[in-house]
Amino acid sequence: MTSRDEHLVRALYAEHAAALWSFVVPLVDGDRARAQDVVQETMLRAWRRPEVLGQARGSVRPWLFTVARHLVIDEWRRHRTDRDVPLDAGAEVGADDGTDAVLDSWIVGDALARLSPQHRAVIEQCYFQGRTTADAAAVLGIPEGTVKSRAHYALRALRVALQEMGVTA
Known part of the structure; x- marks a missing residue:
């Protein structure tokens, strides 16, 4: 990375990180560590795309917010089954209330x-x-x-x- 690129990334971070942080925190249910990871990954993706860094100041922020939102959505999709049934809890065991027997006899x-x-x-x-x-x-x-x-x-x-x-x- 050249000193010009480094300067652009620092300026990008200084200008947009706080707003991006405020946008991401509610998306990750207040998990500050996850929010910080999303902000850092968003900035890293901006650094990897020099054409974004060279854009006018006003047009970079929507791109950053879109990337951050997509990162949160992708993470949620990858881990949604983990949220459904915690691994340490195991599968729920239903109580036999006799409903199945009643339905079977009816059928x-x-x-x-x-x-x-x-x-x-x-x-x-x-x-x-x-x-x-x-x-x-x-x-x-x-x-x-x-x-x-x-x-x-x-x-x-x-x-x-x-x-x-x-x-x-």
């Missing part, structure tokens, strides 16, 4: 309502009442083979009904 109930009464009766006996095929056959008054066949087709129909409702496995 299954709606899907069961789409089945034929015969299929619904077999599903209720075998899966909700926990009966064996022989016991379900005795309760329903149908052969055991019919219970097995209806259970098979009822489960297929239930799967299709759930898929039509937008439920995926």
Whole structure:
């Protein structure tokens, strides 16, 4: 850097640093160290762009403010996930309030309502009442083979009904 460039950078800093500092501090939520880093990086970028240093005094400040604002935005974008969940806190563990179970039973109930009464009766006996095929056959008054066949087709129909409702496995 020549003495002329050094003089221009010093003059630039003397003229604009305080205003730039005042602009940046609120952007970084009052973090003075981050604000100082942004101001220094902005001045460094101005020094690396000699065409900016040679501009008339009034036109340099908007360029500096724009660079500083972009630096803050870029930093925020890089670190926004760090702000979402602090690493030392870990992931939040939700409490089981039973909402999922209620919603699941509601969805299954709606899907069961789409089945034929015969299929619904077999599903209720075998899966909700926990009966064996022989016991379900005795309760329903149908052969055991019919219970097995209806259970098979009822489960297929239930799967299709759930898929039509937008439920995926």
